[in-house]
Amino acid sequence: MILLGLMTEVIPNERIKYHIEDGRNVEVIFEKIDENTAKVTEIFDPEKQNSVEMQRDGWYAILNNFHKYVENH
Template identity: 35%
Template sequence: MTKSNRKSITIETVISASLDKAWEVWTTPMHIVKWNHASEDWHTTHATNDLKVGGKFNYRMEAKNGNVGFDFWGIYDEIHFHQIIRSTLGDDRKMEVRFFQEGSKIRVVESFEIEDENSEELQRKGWQAILDHFKSYTESLNN
């Protein structure tokens, strides 16, 4: 990840899936809306993804009770198919996702610069929960 003055957090998971499947589920809007939530009272109502350098992604995240929502978006800085995605988020933070083939499994390692509004621990837990939902959803597609 590009160096900056902001502190970053790294989280990861190991998925029982092919690299093709993990990449597809991470980058395809019809899948993103199924796994991109930190808790069961939130969901992603709409996702767009123009997966190219300079392309934009936008995930509309809302509380299921409708009281609050926000657009999680960014611009892609670097993409290496099946390996790495680097982007700059809408608030200028950097994010990086790496995919590693490990035998029949895929390790997904995600690093992101923290924001100032929420505690580091809350951010770590929230992003890890999303990554855990990604794992569960992706593995459910293998059955």
């Protein structure tokens, strides 16, 4: 399933907020730890079909793929 969304706020190197077509909101926060490290926090409205734990695992998988991509580029 691919969900479309609309970016509602983009602050480079700091924050991205978007609204998914199903009505949920997502916020991604980037915090610089040091010159080569950042903490990425993702806050999302859960959907009602799957457990919060299953959804969290899915978001973690997305972040882990992002982490691998960043390390290799």
